[in-house]
Amino acid sequence: MTCDGTIHGRGIRKSFGAKTVLQNIDLDIASGEICCIIGPSGSGKSTLLRCVNGLETVDLGVLKVNGELFGYYETDSAFHALSRTRLAEQRTKVGIVFQQFNLFPNMTAQDNIMAGPVLVKGGDKKQAAQRAQQLLASVGLSGFGGHYPAQLSGGQQQRVAIARALAMDPQIMLFDEPTSALDPEKVGEVLAVMKDLAQKGMTMVVVTHEMGFAREVADTLLFMDEGCIVERGDAREVLANPKERRTQAFLERVL
Amino acid sequence: MVQLTTHGSNPTMNGMDPALKPRLQRRSAFEYAAWAVCILLGVGLLVSVATNPNFQWDVVAKYFTNESILRGLVLTIVLTVVSMVLGTLLGLVLAIMRSSSIKPIAATAGAYITFFRGTPVLVQLIFWFNIAALYPNLSIGGTDIDVNALITPIMAAVIGLTLNEAAYMAEIIRGGFSSVAKGQIEAADSLGMSGMMKMRKVIIPQAMPSIIPATGNQVIGMFKETSLVSVLGVAELLQSAQLIYARTYETIPLLIVASLWYLVMTLLLSYPQSQLEKKYSRSSSRLPRKAKKVVLTDPEGIAR
Numbered sequence: 001m002t003c004d005g006t007i008h009g010r011g012i013r014k015s016f017g018a019k020t021v022l023q024n025i026d027l028d029i030a031s032g033e034i035c036c037i038i039g040p041s042g043s044g045k046s047t048l049l050r051c052v053n054g055l056e057t058v059d060l061g062v063l064k065v066n067g068e069l070f071g072y073y074e075t076d077s078a079f080h081a082l083s084r085t086r087l088a089e090q091r092t093k094v095g096i097v098f099q100q101f102n103l104f105p106n107m108t109a110q111d112n113i114m115a116g117p118v119l120v121k122g123g124d125k126k127q128a129a130q131r132a133q134q135l136l137a138s139v140g141l142s143g144f145g146g147h148y149p150a151q152l153s154g155g156q157q158q159r160v161a162i163a164r165a166l167a168m169d170p171q172i173m174l175f176d177e178p179t180s181a182l183d184p185e186k187v188g189e190v191l192a193v194m195k196d197l198a199q200k201g202m203t204m205v206v207v208t209h210e211m212g213f214a215r216e217v218a219d220t221l222l223f224m225d226e227g228c229i230v231e232r233g234d235a236r237e238v239l240a241n242p243k244e245r246r247t248q249a250f251l252e253r254v255l
Numbered sequence: 256m257v258q259l260t261t262h263g264s265n266p267t268m269n270g271m272d273p274a275l276k277p278r279l280q281r282r283s284a285f286e287y288a289a290w291a292v293c294i295l296l297g298v299g300l301l302v303s304v305a306t307n308p309n310f311q312w313d314v315v316a317k318y319f320t321n322e323s324i325l326r327g328l329v330l331t332i333v334l335t336v337v338s339m340v341l342g343t344l345l346g347l348v349l350a351i352m353r354s355s356s357i358k359p360i361a362a363t364a365g366a367y368i369t370f371f372r373g374t375p376v377l378v379q380l381i382f383w384f385n386i387a388a389l390y391p392n393l394s395i396g397g398t399d400i401d402v403n404a405l406i407t408p409i410m411a412a413v414i415g416l417t418l419n420e421a422a423y424m425a426e427i428i429r430g431g432f433s434s435v436a437k438g439q440i441e442a443a444d445s446l447g448m449s450g451m452m453k454m455r456k457v458i459i460p461q462a463m464p465s466i467i468p469a470t471g472n473q474v475i476g477m478f479k480e481t482s483l484v485s486v487l488g489v490a491e492l493l494q495s496a497q498l499i500y501a502r503t504y505e506t507i508p509l510l511i512v513a514s515l516w517y518l519v520m521t522l523l524l525s526y527p528q529s530q531l532e533k534k535y536s537r538s539s540s541r542l543p544r545k546a547k548k549v550v551l552t553d554p555e556g557i558a559r
Contacts, residue, residue: 088447102442
């Protein structure tokens, strides 16, 4: 069992009631890879991302995160759901950043960042506080530790949310449209933090509409539509010369 | 004050700058009529109440601070506080059970709430008082307890009011839980928080703003609800008044004494209640109370 920051999926399928939102998804993301997922809304991008963190469970198929079967253990005849504690343990190795930030409004920025290490991992408070200070500095917010989320701008909140996810020392970071709820002005500061993170060799999966970010930072790109991965490949290559008609049509409209 | 200005738009008429003139609300004839009717009715009622000797205001005054009335008032307050505190705690447990993903636990809480909200509290009170008819002996750890001796009127009152209140508080608290955004729970999940941790650190603190004002309302309701336990012979405020007029036949004045005390206490409680409601309905209530005011001179942290 290794903790290696890889994601592998085979034949992943997921439905909500009668609606199939993911079908036949094969996925291979290497350690340190930056993968952007693009596609129209309702194409299953976010659902795929949420499956990797266990916010949704897949119905069918194999999903390995960090080299381990995610959320389940395998016997000859079936996959069995893991206990809550084991699942929680796996999830702490995968950080997620939400479109709506989802910071805890009842805690300061610093307490938000410390929530994982202290409350979940039971770590030392002083050490966690120090680490929180460092993380805040690394997202350009030193001195903002005492602020409550309501006292921060959207861009600042999202950067605190990134720091909160990083505080758990995850091997993989997931970003679910991290800049979609931000003023255009504030998008840059969040993307800058993400670029910084990419350079440090973190495995990142980013659902985004920021084609500029995808072109500049991503290694690989997935284009999804109607629950399927329509096209994949080198990010710059796909953005410049999309092969599938569906991808061409989408890119024409957004670029 | 209503000023009838005829044609004030011309500055030369009275030398006032039209840009500075006050703008007066339009009042309809109906509003004046409503004032007149209300004042007439109010004065009529006051005169009638003051001059009708059957009200026996001197008797009211005499008993208002009577010792047994005051003792009844204290018992009413104690009953309110005890049943509210116990009822809220039990309600919290029920609300957590009700939102459990484990079906039998959620169903148990659901059945409890349905039963206790579905039957009148007066019936429940009498029922608890007579519980010994169902279970005459209670055996705990080998020692037998005589239920008849255990369930005193006050005991039955506390049990009945608490169990009933718990059902209502459970629904209020559960409503508070569901007011917490789904994203908050997902964020807690993604950090790997356990169920109880999530409850304590994320859900309950954020549910408070919607739970607290509603609980204030319940306190006011409970204060008056305690009058029901007079049927069990508990000497709270109403029963104390009844005991006196059973002796003196001054029924109306003593009921007025009791009503006045209920009214006074309710008014005293409704001020903090309205303050609570105001405080928690403000949009800034997303900011915790202990949050320091932040003056943002340099509003943005600099992103690199």
